[in-house]
Amino acid sequence: MGVMEGTRFFPSTLILFTISLVLVFTWVSLPHASPHPEELLDCTSDAFFNPRTDETATRSDHASDVPRHPLHPLTVQEINRIKDLILAHNLFTGSSTPYALHSVSLDEPDKLLVARWRKGYPLPPRRASVVARVGGRFRVLTVDIGSGAIDVLDDAVPASGYPLMTIEDTTSATQVPFSDAKFNSTVESRGVKPSDTICLPLSTGWYGAAEEGRRLINVQCFSSEGTPNFFMRPIEGLTVLVDLDTMRVVRIVDKGSTIPIPKADNTDYRFSQVNVNQRMNLINPISIEQPKGPSFVVEDGHTVKWANWEFHLKADPRAGVVISQARVRDSETGEMRLVMYKGFPSELFVPYMDPTDGWYFKTYMDAGEYGFGLQAMPLDPLNDCPRNAYFMDGVFTAADGTPYVRSNMICIYESYAGDIGWRHTESPITGMGIKEVRPKVTLVVRMASSVGNYDYIVDWEFQTDGLIRLKVGLSGILMVKGTHYSNLDDVPLQEDLYGTLISENLIGVIHDHHIAFYLDMDIDGADNSFVQVGIKKEQTSPGESPRRSYLKAVRNVARTEKEAQVKLKLYDPSEYHIINPNKKTRVGNPVGYKIVPAGNAASLLDLDDPPQKRAAFTNNQIWVTPYNRSEQWAGGLFVCQSQGKDTIAVWSERDRPIENKDIVVWYTMGFHHIPCQEDFPIMPTVSASFDLKPVNFFESNPILRIPPNLEKDLPVCRPAA
């Protein structure tokens, strides 16, 4: 679900916004964990253990940040300079209409330059990629921050669609209906006071020529009377189409005049509002404790070093979290070996399954429309992330070019859930007395993006055995539909509710979530191949064996893109390996990683349905493309009102060679969500994941020699005073 909240309480939202930027400018230095266990101080003060639990104590203005790595995101100083450079450019000085910057991000140096760079070397030239609206047109610019040179890349502007909406676009749009008398009277006729009305900007999708030529948004509204959970009180059937450039009402449709506004009862989810007698204290306090502090460090603000892993981590306004240059230490040689050059959530697709008037267009692409990173709010210490978590901020750019800080947007922590890394017990009758068990501890990098009502929790989880798990959790609030019905018994048998009656007058509409990950795997170097290891039934010949059948692994190296488009099948399974065909283990296996799907859901919409064409990355679960700087966003660079001409499905039509090339693997995970009453008024988290797992990458189990837990190493704890 992709929506941005706006209210009519703050007609000058931009002013408020600017104030909030100022508020977060307080610098506090952060204690870092020590890089190597043997160097650890025996610090026992609470301050050391709990460095960032007080949110106000964790903010930094980042004003003095200096890039120290080629992939360091744009700094506050750099963004300010970019703004100055752009505003001085003749495109901008020559325009009389307002400008807006829809995207400002680091234009990463060539992979080769980054690969060659070492700490202490000068950085490659710092450049920014900017998408701007200026003179009524969209422009893609490259800004050389050092030299001040600006390139206008007209070829880079997609043939259809519009870029990421700015925060200012969406907040302003939600005010527009209130300027319309018909809207105000309609709302009042539904029994909602204007002061209780909260409106949301809902992207329109694209459904044909009538919607082209101007930027549009659908605004729908809710009553916040008696609840902060206004999502549960839709003014059903009222849709206001707004022109985002002129900020005028294009059309008002009201098809729900007789549908009641669902009641506010039981919708508030704030703990502060729970009657003391109704609070559920189900469990005693529980905590992950690390008496010597965490085992990771964050160097130069972005390089995370933990156990046998090292990677670069940054916030991104569109992708949310970007992991780069993930390397793992070889357990035999001690060498740091490259696994993944870059990985991030590339796009989301969230189609609702209701074809009627106020609902058909709800087919969100959250990263490209709203910004998965822009919607990631500060994490809550002790609840979003446990004690000892390290918090990282994002530095983003407002529409006018001003930098701002999203504090505590990412957290990093070590997790121990009581799980087992490996084990074996010998039966006592062998007399060997063997019981060897190793606990499993992981490092989690987390972001939670609240794209309007929905909350997406995105975890990258690193394991010492070389595995990387990508996990997406869904929580937050359902997008619901008002209805006359308050009991299923009243619904005629033939009537389709398009969802579940989850409370009186409230339908949780069926929808999907699909999330595509960009995974530029570089296993021991850039040139890799994609190998499907099919698991195929073989029949034995008569007389060959008492067995009639067995399973055989059949390797197929994909030569071109189309050979690597995969729809998962339980009854025609494969393993999906990314190997380096130029490097083999001691006994001759190519080194590699495999993608291990877990639970998944596929998009089942018509391939010709407009939303499916725009989100055609969901046509397969796996795609493999040759690395191409311009192909990062699975649904295209410009996604708002896009027509599907710039998706991975289009790029892949060229069927380019991918064998022994620098390749990018795209994996899409999905959820079908038929809501249920437990999702009301706020949803318990539902998660799914997939793994990147070493397969003949190491010569042997890389954590064979880790120690077990011993009582003497564990903390001594007491309840807080």
Next chain:
Amino acid sequence: MGVMEGTRFFPSTLILFTISLVLVFTWVSLPHASPHPEELLDCTSDAFFNPRTDETATRSDHASDVPRHPLHPLTVQEINRIKDLILAHNLFTGSSTPYALHSVSLDEPDKLLVARWRKGYPLPPRRASVVARVGGRFRVLTVDIGSGAIDVLDDAVPASGYPLMTIEDTTSATQVPFSDAKFNSTVESRGVKPSDTICLPLSTGWYGAAEEGRRLINVQCFSSEGTPNFFMRPIEGLTVLVDLDTMRVVRIVDKGSTIPIPKADNTDYRFSQVNVNQRMNLINPISIEQPKGPSFVVEDGHTVKWANWEFHLKADPRAGVVISQARVRDSETGEMRLVMYKGFPSELFVPYMDPTDGWYFKTYMDAGEYGFGLQAMPLDPLNDCPRNAYFMDGVFTAADGTPYVRSNMICIYESYAGDIGWRHTESPITGMGIKEVRPKVTLVVRMASSVGNYDYIVDWEFQTDGLIRLKVGLSGILMVKGTHYSNLDDVPLQEDLYGTLISENLIGVIHDHHIAFYLDMDIDGADNSFVQVGIKKEQTSPGESPRRSYLKAVRNVARTEKEAQVKLKLYDPSEYHIINPNKKTRVGNPVGYKIVPAGNAASLLDLDDPPQKRAAFTNNQIWVTPYNRSEQWAGGLFVCQSQGKDTIAVWSERDRPIENKDIVVWYTMGFHHIPCQEDFPIMPTVSASFDLKPVNFFESNPILRIPPNLEKDLPVCRPAA
């Protein structure tokens, strides 16, 4: 993999076994956690926090155990009485051949009696179900422990197959080859000293009439020279067929005389043997800490109460862990509501994918052949389960009828991994300032069964939101095959290795694991229905909508068994609900739970292949049957050398009515395992899971009113001295 170790070092294994039983008879009382948080003592002593970290301090002889619940497993006293009663029965007094008890377990009272029972009531009559070999025949007996009456149930003896092997069967069988001169000379000719030779009892499967009429086992052997990890040093191609009743060699096949024994190098996995300089101290100490102790209690030895859950838990020799009468508290009414009457791992199927002579028969059914519980060894405190874990013992019966204790076989602990129960953040521009996040804490019940080389970690994980996750982790040691090859480059292109070269002269053979769970779901009572909620693409009519398609939920109530046989399909998905059709929520939805599959693998063998017929429960992922006392074991009651005449596939052929009946749901999860070098010499854990999730069971989110974490509640910890 289903194997039991035996060695030739202990020709009188039974004596040793008996000694070990005596050794564990030491009683120590256990501190229990307090049932309600408000009653918690503020105990800060280490002893309170870490009640059972010293294994020797945790053992109980259970000699004084008294059953306090109708489902309480047989006690030491009861087993002793059963032995006395049986040995006095004329079947036994009249037989001149040795007897053996293959299975002794509680014959649970009728469900209705159990449901009506309340604490303080007298127990229903205690009865045992016994499978005995006596007078050369297998008998199924029911023993009334109170009255002493014994019923001989000749109808209950399956038409084919033999029962669970006894520990004594398997340990004795591994000694038999050493009495054969040809075997000894063959082993010596392969360069293995008899004193280094360790043999394993490998069940034969069933491949036709030639193998009928006597109990058989294949014995294969390994060299333990230079390593405790003898599994990595197979004497390849040498198979000794042994008659389990006569304990004589039937046949010796040697097809590997030229295949070298793989080297011992790098195979030892014991931490004590790791050179100090090679130890990998990757992380600082980390622990789950509970300053006020855990939030669960175990009443009367078996009733677990935690948060909003309550269930009965016991060890079982065949199933491992049995959960009964799982109830969750209704968040609105406070009532304890029944979810599941009984759940346990019913059978495993582990076929190896090599049709050649020494391998084709390796198609294990671990629960029915070896006993999933019998092979579950004591858990390792701090490593198998974190601090604050509670350990539960199993009380089992040796072949002669003597009770023995498997200490620390099950653990129970609360887990917090840093995950999120639910969350929502409002964008700051709404001015609402909402950031509500609740941590996710779960209760884990764990067993680790070491069926020879493989270790299966079985977790039942209870969540406060009503979800139950069943997770199976695989670790331990691969079953490997010796080979001439030491590098893949030497293998002719056409040659099938049936696996991966994981080290010099060592092939990890491809195999599957399939685990069937018996789930007697009783959602608010016994009579339930199984509903497939199909997620179907609907086309819109021309002009109906700008959308061409959407997804619709189509409910189909299964009337008979065959309508509930499910093969999962990504492109034809469903939800799988178990509902109580006689109870609805406030707004009219039937209350229910759903089975949520995650990653899975299906058996792909020929339906007519003998192993597939025996393990026909893997023909579907889901089956639903009407409750029937005698149908508990998905692969049949007698599994050794079974012919597949007593599996769920056969029972279901009757296609009995299942709508609004007391039904049992069977879910099978699977793994395809193509080994890789990381699995050598011991495998990092691989896990898969599925969920039982409330769906309109509660009126709303049942954990809406739980509190967030607060700093003041969390412990103050310091490193141990």
